[in-house]
Amino acid sequence: MDMLKKVWSLAFKSTDVAKLIINIVIYVVVGAVLGILIGVLAGIPVVGILVGIVGTLIDIYCLVGIVLSILAFLKIV
Numbered sequence: 001m002d003m004l005k006k007v008w009s010l011a012f013k014s015t016d017v018a019k020l021i022i023n024i025v026i027y028v029v030v031g032a033v034l035g036i037l038i039g040v041l042a043g044i045p046v047v048g049i050l051v052g053i054v055g056t057l058i059d060i061y062c063l064v065g066i067v068l069s070i071l072a073f074l075k076i077v
Contacts, residue, residue: 011068031062
């Protein structure tokens with residue numbers, strides 16, 4: 001559990017509805033902005049593959065952050 005709190009420290013600060021919504025919006029905006037950046041860089045042949053892999057990892061990180069924010073808000077985690 002300590003490892004999760006170190007990696008996703010923002011997700012465990014969801015104590016009320018406003019902070020939960022702010023956390024979810026932050027994760028969605030980060031995912032969207034980096035998705036646009038990755039879309040631009042994907043046109044470069046060699047870099048496109050690496051950027052695609054990094055983009056997938058960032059999307060997974062954001063998804064897990066959203067799930068952990070909701071679980072922390074519901075006091076399940």
